[in-house]
Amino acid sequence: GEDVEQSLFLSVREGDSSVINCTYTDSSSTYLYWYKQEPGAGLQLLTYIFSNMDMKQDQRLTVLLNKKDKHLSLRIADTQTGDSAIYFCAETYTGGFKTIFGAGTRLFVKA
Amino acid sequence: DAGVTQSPTHLIKTRGQHVTLRCSPISGHKSVSWYQQVLGQGPQFIFQYYEKEERGRGNFPDRFSARQFPNYSSELNVNALLLGDSALYLCASSADPDKAAFFGQGTRLTVV
Secondary structure, eight states: OOOEEEOSEEEEETTSOEEEEEEEOOTTOOEEEEEEEOTTOOEEEEEEEETTOSEEEETTEEEEEETTTTEEEEEESSOOGGGOEEEEEEEEOTTSSOEEEOOOEEEEEEO | OOOOEEEOSEEEEOTTOOEEEEEEOOTTOOEEEEEEEOTTSOOEEEEEEETTEEEEEOSOOTTEEEEEOTTSOEEEEEOSOOGGGOEEEEEEEESSTTSOOEEOOOEEEEEO
């Protein structure tokens, strides 16, 4: 079936690294995404990785993809209080006609 | 460049009424998708349109319908509103369905 799972909460101290994990079920997915949502706002695309890649780095963000275990992670280096938000993992099915989202991980950054 | 724009931003409707939500994609994007996000959950896929044709439909009742216009903007219509339809409705656009999707700020619908 279609399912994307994430842990619900993560708390880190300012300046530490945050690692948010996600597992997905569709081995034929083409793109895997990380979106950020702040209170009352829409979704901001943070980064995405094509399914034939293992890693992608973009400034403070590092995405790791383990296709064998269907595991995706997002590492935020030097986490700041402004990074406090809900982070959604999502996968797009082959053919691109729909994207499945996880329930989101709420990141708390303590000063 | 303007991002994805949605209107209205907030809306209050009564049970049984009908609502129309609107979305303008990023210039040059031909694919538009609609999602429903209930408080505390991730977005749930409703529809995808590409080149004015429906390409995908999620597990939503027939009360939900949508269309895409020649300028690639889109409308989501919901008939016979229920209290459970209260949610943030998100529109996303992409250059084509196989490209990354960018979301608008959403329309918050409250049904009373």
